[in-house]
Structures are given as structure tokens and as C-alpha cells.
Amino acid sequence: MPELPEVEVTRRRIAPVLIGRTIARVKTTAQSYFFLTPPSRLRRALLGRSVLALARHGKYLIASLDDGRELLLHLGMTGQLFTSTVYSPRLLSATQRGALTPGEQQRFRPDAHTHLQLGFGDSGPELYFRDVRKFGKVRLLDRDTVDPRLARLGVDALAAKAEHLFASARGRRVPIKTLLLDQSVLAGVGNIYADEALFLASIRPTRAAHRVSRVECQRLLSALKRVLRRSIETGGSSINDFVGPDGQDGHYQDERWVYARHTQACKRCKTLIERIVLGQRSAHFCRTCQK
DNA sequence: GTTCCCCTGCGG
DNA sequence: CCGCAGGGGAAC
Numbered sequence: 001m002p003e004l005p006e007v008e009v010t011r012r013r014i015a016p017v018l019i020g021r022t023i024a025r026v027k028t029t030a031q032s033y034f035f036l037t038p039p040s041r042l043r044r045a046l047l048g049r050s051v052l053a054l055a056r057h058g059k060y061l062i063a064s065l066d067d068g069r070e071l072l073l074h075l076g077m078t079g080q081l082f083t084s085t086v087y088s089p090r091l092l093s094a095t096q097r098g099a100l101t102p103g104e105q106q107r108f109r110p111d112a113h114t115h116l117q118l119g120f121g122d123s124g125p126e127l128y129f130r131d132v133r134k135f136g137k138v139r140l141l142d143r144d145t146v147d148p149r150l151a152r153l154g155v156d157a158l159a160a161k162a163e164h165l166f167a168s169a170r171g172r173r174v175p176i177k178t179l180l181l182d183q184s185v186l187a188g189v190g191n192i193y194a195d196e197a198l199f200l201a202s203i204r205p206t207r208a209a210h211r212v213s214r215v216e217c218q219r220l221l222s223a224l225k226r227v228l229r230r231s232i233e234t235g236g237s238s239i240n241d242f243v244g245p246d247g248q249d250g251h252y253q254d255e256r257w258v259y260a261r262h263t264q265a266c267k268r269c270k271t272l273i274e275r276i277v278l279g280q281r282s283a284h285f286c287r288t289c290q291k
Numbered sequence: 292g293t294t295c296c297c298c299t300g301c302g303g
Numbered sequence: 304c305c306g307c308a309g310g311g312g313a314a315c
Contacts, residue, residue, distance in 0.1 A: 003309050033297070059310080077310045078299080113299085133298045135310050149311085174292075183311080190309050240301090240308060259309090280294075282307085 002075040004157055004188030005231035005252065006242050007059050010081050013245040015054040017083050017125055018063065022050045025119030025126075027110070034115050034131060036072075036139035045069065045140050046118070058153050058187025068143040072150070076135030082245045083125035084108060090243040091130065132241075153187040158228055160186050166217040169209035176212050177205035178279045180224075189224065192237055192259045195284045197224035199257045204290045205283040206276070230255070258284040 002010070026046045028039035035042065051071075052064045061081075063071040075081065080091065084107070091108050108128065110117055116129040116138060129138070141147055155164060168185045169176065179185055180194040189197075198205050200223035203216060212220065236242055236250030239260060244250060257267055262275030266286040276283050 006309070074310080076298095077308065079310090131298095132300070133308090133310090135298070137311090178292095192309055237309065242309070279292095281310095 002059065002079065002236070002242055003190030003193055004056075004059060005193070005228055006236035006250065007056055007061060007075060007188070008232050009236045009250065010075070010245050011054055011056045011061055014061075014081055014083075014127070018051050018054060018127060020050060020052075021120040021122060021124065023047060023118055024121040025117070027117040027119075029112065029115045032115075032134055034134040034136055034138065036137055042116075042138065042140055046071070057150065057156055058183055059190070060150060060153070062150075070141040072137070072139040072141055072147060073129065074137040074149075076131060076133065076137065078133045078241050079129065079131040079136035080241065080243055081127070081129050082108075082243065082247065083127055085125045085246075088243045088247040088249070090238070090241060090249070091247075152184050154183065154185045155187065157186040157188040158225060160221060160225075162214075162218040162221045165221050166212075166214045169212055169217065172209040174209055175206050175278055176203060176209045176220075177283055179209045180220075181279070181281070186224075188228070191281055191283075192239075192256070193224065193227050193231065195259045196227045196256055199285060199290060200227065202290050204287070205278055205285050207291075258286060260284065 023046050026043040028043060031039055049065045049067060052066055055062045059074060061073040065071060113132045114128050114130045118127040139147060169179055172179060177194050177198060180189050197220060201220040203212060203220060231237060231252040234251040235244055235248060237252040238249035239253050242250060258273050261273045262284055264273055266273055266289060269288045271286050271288040273284055273286055
């Protein structure tokens with residue numbers, strides 16, 4: 001679900017309510033592969049700690065603890081990180097939503113999908129990490145240890161240079177979209193923004209990476225950065241599950257050109273947007289605008 | 292390189 | 304019942 005913009009929106013809104021507060025209560029669900037660090041160890045390690053800084057690399061959030069350790073967070077497909085002061089229907093299942101009378105609000109109640117709850121030594125809001133599908137990840141990193149997942153990440157997409165993309169594409173026969181989604185090439189790009197950037201650069205997602213010229217790589221990366229920045233500005237994309245940490249939906253979905261618009265007319269040329277499958281993921285494009 | 296898997300819920 | 308979902312890793 002969340003790509004770079006949604007993770008960055010989350011980081012910016014969570015940081016002020018997380019940094020500098022002493023963790024006084026930790027609750028977790030039972031062990032599952034969501035926990036790369038066993039929940040019992042996580043509870044012990046976090047108690048009494050505070051967070052000094054919250055950074056992002058690609059789709060990972062990295063909280064620096066005051067004892068030199070780090071907490072890695074990944075939202076996977078359905079991860080939601082938010083505070084107890086928020087309310088959003090996206091935090092409820094459809095059944096629960098249906099039981100609400102229109103306009104009714106209720107405080108979030110931690111449920112079986114709320115895998116991590118942090119309470120603090122003041123009267124301020126608690127922090128929740130909820131994830132229905134459990135594709136998200138939490139890991140405690142000891143001082144001076146390197147997480148192999150982080151180590152494999154390429155340059156953050158917002159900091160990348162076109163020459164890097166071109167060099168990474170050379171000799172690669174994979175579809176250009178598959179290359180964009182490769183986190184060891186550009187960290188942070190996911191399905192929505194790969195499709196959107198390829199549309200804006202007029203390149204078909206299926207084109208072999210080595211057939212994308214240097215100039216096209218420049219256009220592609222510049223389109224990608226533009227799309228990512230604009231999405232951050234508008235609070236990210238709320239198409240299925242994403243809810244901002246303050247409970248607000250993002251609005252970038254209103255500006256998309258192709259993602260999940262298959263069977264609808266291209267906003268530029270009226271050709272029907274197509275949906276194909278590429279590397280087990282859906283890809284959306286306009287065959288008139290993209291070559 | 293593909294292919295399958297992890298998991299839960301929604302909508303046709 | 305089936306297919307689908309902003310993720311990623313491991314196994315052929």
C-alpha cells in the first residue's frame with residue numbers, strides 16, 4: 001500500500017509526537033513473521049527508551065533510540081501508523097463501517113490487527129502500528145549492526161541522479177517498470193508511482209530497460225521525482241487503505257493519469273487505459289501516449 | 292529471469 | 304466461488 005510519499009507523509013506527521021517522549025507502555029500481538037524481532041524482546045527493549053530522530057530510506061522508517069539502537073519499521077501493503085487522537089473509517093473493517101451511523105465518529109480501539117502499541121510517560125497520544133495483512137515488518141537493530149534489507153537498498157528515489165538510472169538500465173532486458181520497482185536500484189518506488197512516472201515520460205512499462213535512452217532516463221527520473229513530490233504535498237494516495245497519521249486521506253489519487261484507471265479514457269488522448277500483468281503486479285498504461 | 296509464497300478482506 | 308490489493312523475499 002504505502003510507497004515513498006505515503007511513508008514520508010507518515011514520517012513527517014509521526015515524528016513530532018514520537019521524538020523526545022519516554023516510552024512507558026508497550027503492547028504487542030503474538031509472534032508472527034511481522035516481528036523480525038520477537039515481541040517479548042521488543043517490549044523489553046523499548047520500555048524506558050525515547051526516540052531521538054525518525055528517518056526514512058525508501059519505504060523504511062528508521063527510529064534512532066536514545067541507547068544507540070534503532071527501530072526499523074516497514075508498512076508493507078496495509079500497514080497504518082497513527083496516534084490515538086485520530087479517527088478514520090479506514091481504520092475499521094467494512095462491517096464495522098457499515099454499523100456506524102453516517103457522520104458518527106468513534107475513538108480508535110486497538111484490535112487484533114494492531115500489532116504494536118506505544119504509550120508514553122505523559123498524557124499525550126499513544127502510537128499504533130496496525131497491519132491487517134502482516135506484510136509489514138518491525139525490527140530492533142542493535143548498535144553497530146546492519147540490517148541486510150536496508151543494506152541492499154539503492155539510493156532513495158528523491159535523491160537519485162538520471163545517470164544512475166541509465167547505468168542501472170544498461171544491459172538489463174527486464175521491463176523498465178520492473179527495474180523501477182527494484183528497491184536495490186531506486187528505493188521507494190512502488191506500483192502507483194512507477195505507472196504514473198512512465199505515463200508522464202511517455203514510455204511503455206513493458207519496454208526493455210536497455211531500450212530506454214539516456215535522454216528518456218532523464219525524462220523518466222524527473223517525472224518520477226515530480227510525481228513523488230506532488231504526492232507528498234497532497235498527503236499521499238488513499239485508494240484502498242492508506243490513512244494519514246492524523247486520520248486524513250491523501251488526495252494524490254485525484255491527480256493520477258493511469259493507475260487503476262483501466263477501462264477509463266486516457267485524460268490526454270481518450271484512448272482506453274489498459275491493464276496488463278508484469279512480474280505478478282498490475283501495470284496500467286495508454287498505448288497511444290506511451291511507446 | 293519467472294513463480295510462488297506470506298496474510299486478510301473486499302467486491303464481482 | 305474467484306480475482307484483486309501502494310509489499311518483498313526465497314526458491315526454482
